[in-house]
Amino acid sequence: MFLRMVARPLMAKVKETTGIVGLEVVPNAREVLISLYGKTLKEIQAVPEDEGYRKAVESFTRHRLKVCQEEDDWEIIEKRLACGQVEELIEEAQDELKLIAKMIGTYISILSLSLSLTLLNSILIFTLFLCLFSFLEQCRVIRRIRRKI
Template identity: 75%
Template sequence: MGLEVVPNTREVLIDLYTKTLKEIQVVPEDEGYKKAVESFTSHRPKLIEKKLGCGQVEELIEEAQDELTLIGKMIVIEEKKWLVDEDED
């Protein structure tokens, strides 16, 4: 069972990567996760213009959607952590 074909993959990926780069801005600059996400998210649109060697395009869309979901979850976890730290002071 494969992924559904996405006819406008280029536009979908660019939109997802743009949203990812926007969302990741709230993560602290010194977080390794932020640096990694910014690096591959900035690099992949260039691959779209060339040859996609990192998987089926639909897989990249699924990965980008998963990354956006993960960023949202990490932000919630960090906010809870910050609240707990403030309560301890």
């Protein structure tokens, strides 16, 4: 137990390059991933529960977060997740957060459109009711006039 806690971090390999042009090594990738996955799980709560997108994001994010919390070594994290390098996972998590924000904006737009249509329908029905009431009132007036003639 002691060796695992003390020696393992000291023996951990230091990543020098990702081998991908433009993708820099993130020395604290595990901590960054844990933070990003926590934010993702928090922000996805704004998406309706019954949406497939939310269910999928919650599922794979929880799995990835669990692996990151269980493992200290970036190589083991990469092997267990089998989704590329930790730096690529960081970019994916950042992109997912941006997508969640867009999805929330879309849901808000749809909701406001739906409310606008509901309000418009209510106004239309009320207007039709007023027109019908006005027409019936005019018919009553015409009948009174005919009776007097």
